[in-house]
Amino acid sequence: MKLEQYAEQVVSRLPCSKWEKQDVKDELMDHLNSMKSELVEEGYEEQEAVLLTIQRFGSTKAISRQLSESMPLIDKYIRKWVMTLFFLYVAISSYLLLLSPDRFRRRAFTVEWKQRMLEYGVPQYTHLFQNTKPFQTLVDYVYHYDNYSFGTVMYNLIGNVMLFVPLGLLLPLIFMSFQSVHRVFFLTLSASLIIETLQLLFSLGSFDVDDLLLNVLGGLIGYGMFRVGAALIRKRRNNNKFDDDLSASSF
Structure with missing residues (x-):
């Protein structure tokens, strides 16, 4: 077996993209060729050096298993796309929560309302756009649902x-x-708190502690989805590892 074939068999089992496999193969080939060169310098023939190099590195299944166990859930090429998706998510969220035209229409109404309440001498009504009591808004939705549209x-x-x-x-x-x-x-709590505070300070919305609770719940649901996905990926890798061990023991 040639070193190129050996490296190809190793990376073919890796749970990653073809670009990541090529990077791993290139790095593996560097190590293989380096060891082969050292053996040739020690006096071994070219073919003997290749066979001894493969023997010292071990079986392709064992190397693949070790590399697979050390790899992250997603490789660096897929991570770039996920990173792009994350920044797109941040941009869209910032727009919806702070920069959309609807927010500025609400701001005009809020500012006008506060000015009127101050002119009428009832400053307490300027705080209608704040809720610092946990579950007050949620309970209001339940008991006074007829006041709100679906x-x-x-x-x-x-x-x-x-x-x-x-x-x-x-x-x-x-x-x-x-x-x-x-x-x-x-982090979810901090991000939500910053957004709620900015909405309050710039009259772009209301400050509602229940929004903080719902936002944190959403972040935890997302994290739960990550954990489930990670467990499924690791289970699949372990199953592949078991299949390799089973096929190896059958010979």
Whole structure:
């Protein structure tokens, strides 16, 4: 067997893209050729050096298994696309939550409302766009559902949850440091708090602590989806490992 064929058999079993496989193959070939050159310098014939190099590296299945176990869930080429998707998600979310024309129409109404309340001498009504009591808005949706349209309720409940699902899902895929539920929780909470505060300060929306709860729930759901996906990927890799061991033991 030639070194090129040996390297090709090793990378053919790896759970990654063809571009990543080519990178691994190139690196593996560098190591193989380096060892072969050392053996030739020691006095071995070319063919003997190739056979001894393959023997020292081990079986292709064993090398493939070791490389597979050390690889991240997604390789660097797929990670680039996930990173692009993440930045697109951040841009769209920022637009919807802070920069959309609808936000500025609401801002005009909010500013006008606050000015009128101050002129009427009832400044307490300028705080209608704030809720700092947990579950107050959620309970209001339940007990006074007839005051709201179905679309409004779904937009505020489901929308606040779904908007942060990609954050909890994509972050652990891109950054290994975020493969922790605690870090995802605190980052989601911080991001939601910043957005709610900006909406309050610039009158682009209301500050609602229930939105924080729903946003964090969405981030945790996204993280849960990541954990399930990661478990399925690792299970598949372990099954492939078991199949390799089973086929090897049959000879």
